[in-house]
Amino acid sequence: MSTTTEPAADELLHAAALTKADVDALETFLKGRFNAMWRADPDHVAGDLYRAASALADVLHDLVKSVRACFHYDDGSPKLLLARMRHWNRLVRFAERWHDADGYHQARWIYLFHVDAEDVASSAEFALGREREEAARERDRLLQSL
DSSP states (O other): OOOOOOTTTTTTOOGGGGOOHHHHHHHHHHHHHHHHHHHHHHTTGGGGHHHHHHHHHHHHHHHHHHHHHHHHHOOHHHHHHHHHHHHHHHHHHHHHHGTTSTOOTTTTTOOOOSHHHHHHHHHHHHHHHHHHHHHHHHHHHHHHHH
């Protein structure tokens, strides 16, 4: 049987808990990385490092814009929370290459699998039910082998 641990206070568990500040912080973190790339290019505007950093900054802008739009048009509907989660997960996928870099917030900048707290709870209940079913099957197998 598995043990359940309480999430850290700052751990992000579902799309409804995602904030604009999370989006802003991840954007700021990545922009800092891209700015360092721009400064590191000895050829400046003509160099490949500068071009790559500029392209990454453009992609970042588009990804962040999509997540922010989900906040702008937020009506609290599950459909919009699902869209927010999908756009956030795309942004996280883009950023995860820096997961081991200083300043990367591993408890907040993660993939989301649930839209709200109710979804998290029902998922946990489902997992617990499956765990109990498996334990019962195992018990039955043991009893039959006696």
